[in-house]
Amino acid sequence: MKRHDIKVLLMRAPGTNCDLEALRAFRDMGVQAELVQSQKVFKTKNLDDYNIIFFPGGFSYGDYVRSGAIWAKEMEYRIGKELKAFVEEGKPVIGVCNGFQVLVETGFLPGFKGKSIEPEAALGNSTHGYQCRWIRMKKVNKGSCQMLNSVEEGTILQTPVAHGEGRFILPPDKLEQHLKKLYDNDQMVFRYCREDGSPASGEWPINPNGALDDIAGICNPEGNVLGLMPHPERAYYGHLMPTWTSTGLNKYGDGYPFFDSVIKFTEKKF
Amino acid sequence: MNRIVRSSQAFEHYLIDLLNTSDAELKEIGKTLGLGLSLQELQYIRDHYLIKEKKATDVELQTYDQTFSEHCSHKTFKGYVKTPDGTINGLLKTYIRKETEEINAPWCYSVFEDNAGIVDLVDDTLVAIKVETHNHPSAIEPFGGAATGLGGVIRDILGVWASPIACTDVLCFGPLNYSYEKLPEGVKHPTYLFNGVVDGIGSYGNSIGIPTVNGATVFDDDYTGNVVVYAGCVGLLKKDEYVKNVKSGDYVVLAGGRTGLDGIHGVTFASAELTKESEAISRPAVQVGNPIEEEKLKRAIKQISEEHLGSGITDIGGGGISCGICETADKYDLGVSVDLDKIPLKAAKMAPWEIWISESQERMLLAVPPKNLEKVIKIFKDEQTEATAIGKYDQTGLAKLNYHGVKIAEIELKSLFNPPKTTRTANKLAKKSVEPEFPEPNNLGLILKKLLASYNIASKEKVVRRxxxxxxxxxVVKPLQGWNSGPNNAAVLKPLEKSDVGIVISSGLNPRYGKIDPYWMAASSIDEAIRNNVAVGGRRISLLDNFTWGSPEYPDRMDALVEACKACYEIGKAYNTPFISGKDSLYNESPLGPVAPTLLITALGIIPNYSNAVTMDLKKAGNKLYLIGETKKELGGSEYYNLHGYLGSSVPKLDALKAVQSYQNITDAIDSKLILSCHDISEGGLAVALAEMAFTGGLGLNINLNKVLANEKLRLDFLLFSESNSRMLVEVSEENSVTFEKIMDGTTYSSIGVVTKIPRLDLNYDGKTVVDEALSELIKAWKTPLEAPR
Structure with missing residues (x-):
């Protein structure tokens, strides 16, 4: 499909707050992006009108109870069917930060056997509390996450993280087998890494939250649902990068290839 | 006789007979109703009722109490000050507003008028900025106090129809290692306050999604009893969105959170000294914050402002809706009638006076023309929050309050906003600090590391990252620079998609100087804020003043206040930097004594093209390093003297004319893209600034200290650690050095060394190495103190 025909739905709830930078990135990509209060979506249930759904970061409903939990349950109740159908059509669904938490809470991620009834993972309290800092993450996905296939495997992206609950964890009793599945199914997408690309191995602040196996982002086995804690939308332009005054000012930053790849994939696939 | 009688109404409602009350009776009435009014004010109210020949109601007296409080009426800044040199008729008028008026800057759009100062940005876009204090609540309940402080200042920005884009916070605590044994009853430990305040600000700011881009954290003994929390907010609006046109017939719309029993008598509490009983008595005065509520408000108000659906707006803060409604009506020469029973409550049972003055958070007050009412209410509803029409503006000049159909108050607005002028007395205390004498130490490298590790200089990463x-x-320029997280001078934002213009935000604060000389403390704070702004490329600077002071009822605190205000006028004017907004927090007294006179100066500059912004990290080996400005033996109140346990007397002064010239030249050099890095010299002096530039950039420095221009021959330790004002370090490439020197011609500057690949700070004097430290050691010293696990 043509780029300008691609429609992106960015949903927001009270407390969503990374929506404008995400909206800006999509619009700069030349697609139609709409930011809609989720109550409105719950009424129209018009997910079919869109090609991509993006859940931005923030603190939906204050993240009370558990990060993303309230919004996820509300979504489940109001548009659970429509959302499931959207995912099953293979259309890209992306959640960043709180959006990732929402996708875990709704059961779409890791989604070993499709959407799970209960969350199969969690984004728990970070080891060092809330942290806003720049990190490096390496793309480790081998191809299942097709929307990111224009970003070469092994690419290191610098982006900020800003969260207090982003430590990816799995249930202790199923840890080994779930982790194995994540690798076997090629569900690993981004891992926190050092400057040379070697894994953070849990070392703070290279791994900023203590995530299991340095996991920064994963996808479902089908690859069309993607969640990550770091914020590519906040690294979209070159002037947002942390060292542009010494390394030089480029128009775009490390977040650009992320959005670029998602849009290129959507153009080609649909 | 009992002057206070309960009325026959079913709800709590009292009538107070003020006719022929004696002074003793007035005091008794004030005490019974929990009012903070002075006898002079009570007499004024009594005489007013005498003319009106009627009884006062509890709601009416509470309204006077709120409006006359120091917090709401700023009576010290507006009243008379008797000094040995004559009487000053209003500090605000005589110094601060006068500075602004005389500068008459074309970029000022609305100053000292509204909830925030507003200046031009570019084309039809304006920037609004406000900084508030929330000291008293933070001392009692640090998390809630600091969080609602931030919430309040964000609402100030919403209260001029602006959309908040950034926050600032400046915090002052006692030393974190303060002895628990020495802590008096009722004073909370600095570590507890530090953790609570930092968490509170983080929790609120992060949840509402407004970046905190600039700030400072200061530690000093004087803040042990009086914690200081400044919170600021910057917002954007279009000129046509700044609607101030409330008319008779417009609805009073209360939007956002529900009204409850939190924050009753908050302003009365904020206008009194802290005592060991404050916790028990004033705990209900601290509000409870809910950032998500304010996030929803923010969205709704943005839409209402874009669609021009309101005719006026103000935030509900100190004094509750009583202040918000009465001020709005008075400002537009209107009257107002309000049905208090229409206000949605979150507490089961509230007396009308409590509803009227509650400072529950996340509420905004809008004036809405009848034709837009339905639309406005729907916008709030669509954002999942509430808005209710609770009254109407009219032409009566009265505030008439009803509760379930019963008239419970009728106040003449003019009497409310013309309180009797307060008279304060200012007098110097015959206390002189002395300059210490001690031998010159020989291990200056070790001293440098100790200074880097002192709480005031050490990395604040632990705070900033939260x-x-x-x-x-x-x-675009972040509070911490690069992967080594060095301390940037100021923040630069690029807020508009279609423009390259940047907003530059910086601050200046020198509380220790204030213990020696409040005039030069204020002057230094102004210079520091401007210097920081200029160092990243800011210009066309506007200033905000925030005074945190002791009780104005003591002549010595007043004398210090007069001195500081004088400096604001004289120095601010010399720099051509108008004051556009300010706030004072007085009565910062605790069992440990008064707070150090603390003037926070916030500077708001612009940079025409953000891509010219300069950071403080060294960029490339081989480049030259220049020192701008003159070094003097000015160590009074310095970190260096403090390290030795001294205060001293040689407080840094400044020559404003020289500073203005050199800042102008720096700006020219930045615009010519000649400056690769630039760092202001402040706490810890030259040596600390050199170290910070080096370890942030990961490059070494080889410096010849003989090249440092000083007004006299200085001892080496004084040369390295003096805190003389108006100085900066600048990195320039070898090939641009001639052009740079041409631009700097006529100002005091010298080339003092070169950037090297060797990761060491190498300082030489008379051909001998006097400091030679590995950057890894310096950064470790700097990062360790506040990095310890919480």
Whole structure:
């Protein structure tokens, strides 16, 4: 499909707050992006009108109870069917930060056997509390996450993280087998890494939250649902990068290839 | 006789007979109703009722109490000050507003008028800025106090129809290692306050999604009893969105959170000294914050302002809706009638006076023309929050309050906003600090590391990282620079998609100087804020003043206040930097004594093209390093003297004319892209600034200290650690050095060394190495103190 025909739905709830930078990135990509209060979506249930759904970061409903939990349950109740159908059509669904938490809470991620009834993972309290800092993450996905296939495997992206609950964890009793599945199914997408690309191995602040196996982002086995804690939308332009005054000012930053790849994939696939 | 009688109404409602009350009776009435009014004010109210020949109601007296409080009426700044040199008729008028008026800057759009100062940005876009204090609540309940402080200042920005884009916070605590044994009853430990305040600000700012991009954290003994929390907010609006046109017939619309029993008598509490009983008595005065509620408000108000649906707006803060409604009516020469029973409550049972003055958070007051009412209410509803029409503006000049159909108050607005002028007395205390004498130490490298590790200089990363400074994707120069997280001088935001203009935010604060000389403390704070702004490329600077002071009822505190205000006028004017907004927090007294006179100066500059912004990290080996400005033996109140346990007397002064010239030249050099890095010299002096530039950039420095221009021959330790004002370090490439020197011609500057690949700070004097430290050691010393696990 043509780029300008691609429609992106960015949903927001009270407390969503990374929506404008995400909206800006999509619009700069030349697609139609709409930011809609989720109550409105719950009424129209018009997910079919869109090609991509993006859940931005923030603190939906204050993240009370558990990060993303309230919004996820509300979504489940109001548009659970429509959302499931959207995912099953293979259309890209992306959640960043709180959006990732929402996708875990709704059961779409890791989604070993499709959407799970209960969350199969969690984004728990970070080891060092809330942290806003720049990190490096390496793309480790081998191809299942097709929307990111224009970003070469092994690419290191610098982006900020800003969260207090982003430590990816799995249930202790199923840890080994779930982790194995994540690798076997090629569900690993981004891992926190050092400057040379070697894994953070849990070392703070290279791994900023203590995530299991340095996991920064994963996808479902089908690859069309993607969640990550770091914020590519906040690294979209070159002037947002942390060292542009010494390394030089480029128009775009490390977040650009992320959005670029998602849009290129959507153009080609649909 | 009992002057206070309960009325026959079913709800709590009292009538107070003020006719022929004696002074003793007035005091008794004030005490019974929990009012903070002075006898002079009570007499004024009594005489007013005498003319009106009627009884006062509890709601009416509470309204006077709120409006006359120091917090709401700023009576010290507006009243008379008797000094040995004559009487000053209003500090605000005589110094601060006069400075602004005389400068008459064309970029000022609305100053000292509204909830925030507003200046031009570019084309039809304006910037609004406000800084508030929330000291008293933070001392009692640090998390809630600091969080609602931030919430309040964000609402100030919403209260001029602006959309908040960034926050600042400046915090002052006692030393974190303060002895628990020495802590008096009722004073909370600095570590407890530090953790609570930092968490509170983080929690609120992060949740609402406004980046905290600039700030400072200061530690001093004087803050042990009086914690200081400044919270600031910057917002954007279009000129045509700044609607101030409330008319008779417009609805009074209360939007946002529900009204409850939190924050009763908050302003009365904020206008009194802290005692060991404050916790028990004033705990209900601290509000409870809910950032998500304010996030919803923010969205709704943005839409209402874009669609021009309101005719006026103000935030509900100190004094509750009583102040918000009465001020609005008075401002537009109107009257107002309000049905208090229409206000949605979150507490089961509230007396009308409590509803009227509650300072529950996340509420905004809008004036809405009848034709837009339905639309406005729907916008709030669509954002999942509430808005209710609770009254109407009219032409009566009265505030008439009803509760379930019963008239419970009728106040003449003119009497409310013309309180009797307060008279304060200012007098110097015959206390002189002395300059210490001690031998010159020989291990200056070790001293440098100790200074880097002192709480006031050490990395504040532990604080800064707890605040989201990236959200909204506009932060071009961040509070911490690069992967080594060095301390940037100021924040630069690029807020508009279609313009390259940047907003530059910086601050200046020198509380220790204030213990020696409040005039030069204020002057130094102004210079520091401007210097920081200029160092990253800011210009066309506007200033905000925030005074945190002791009780104005003591002549010595007043004398210090007069001195500081004088400096604001004289120095601010010399720099051509108008004051556009300010706030005072007085009565910062605790069992440990008064707070150090603390003037926070916030500077708001612009940079025409954000891509010219300069950071403080060294860029390339081989480049030259220049020192701008003159070094003097000015160590009074310095970190260096403090390290030795001294205060001293040689407080840094400044020559404003020289500073203005050199700042102008620096700006020219930045615009000519000649400056690769630039760092202001402040706490810890030259040596600390050199170290910070080096370890942030990961490059070494080879410096010849003989090249440092000083007004006299200085001892080496004084040369390295003096805190003389108006100085900066600048990195320039070898090939641009001639052009740079041409631009700097006529100002005091010298080339003092070169950037090297060797990761060491190498300082030489008379051909001998006097400091030679590995950057890894310096950064470790700097990062360790506040990095310890919480």
């Amino acid at each position: 605040y989201d400074h990236e959200v909204k994707g506009q932060t």
